[in-house]
Amino acid sequence: MSPAVSPRQAGIRLSAAVEASFMKALGSNEPLSDVDVALFTRKIFSKAADNLSSLDEQIAGLRASLDALIEQRGRLQETLDHWRGVVSPMRTLPNEILTEIFMYVCRGFDVSQESDGPWLLCRVCTRWKDLLLGTPALWANFSLD
Numbered sequence: 114m115s116p117a118v119s120p121r122q123a124g125i126r127l128s129a130a131v132e133a134s135f136m137k138a139l140g141s142n143e144p145l146s147d148v149d150v151a152l153f154t155r156k157i158f159s160k161a162a163d164n165l166s167s168l169d170e171q172i173a174g175l176r177a178s179l180d181a182l183i184e185q186r187g188r189l190q191e192t193l194d195h196w197r198g199v200v201s202p203m204r205t206l207p208n209e210i211l212t213e214i215f216m217y218v219c220r221g222f223d224v225s226q227e228s229d230g231p232w233l234l235c236r237v238c239t240r241w242k243d244l245l246l247g248t249p250a251l252w253a254n255f256s257l258d
Contacts, residue, residue, distance in 0.1 A: 125160045
């Protein structure tokens with residue numbers, strides 16, 4: 114069992130006499146009088162319940178703030194990731210190297226399927242599209258089914 118916490122330590126203000134009486138009751142197993150039960154219920158338990166409600170409201174507000182910050186952070190992370198593309202080493206590859214990579218990646222794809230191979234890579238950026246459309250060997254593999 115945890116040590117007895119006084120109402121004052123729990124943030125509840127009481128007269129010294131009521132607090133002393135309550136602390137005495139916490140330290141014993143003696144039955145309480147009806148007057149003490151009513152007094153403790155009215156003065157301590159209701160204030161503690163109010164304090165709990167107040168803390169719950171504060172926690173809900175903090176959670177909402179945290180959720181908003183997490184969402185804001187996620188948007189900034191996505192933006193930063195997008196911005197990093199500006200300095201990507203892929204932008205510095207010579208067209209000849211990119212074409213060789215495309216030849217390797219697109220080997221075996223049927224160009225009649227617009228969701229695969231060169232067609233898919235054409236959607237990346239204008240530079241890639243121009244390179245892909247300007248490389249006839251990439252378009253040599255197709256079926257007439």
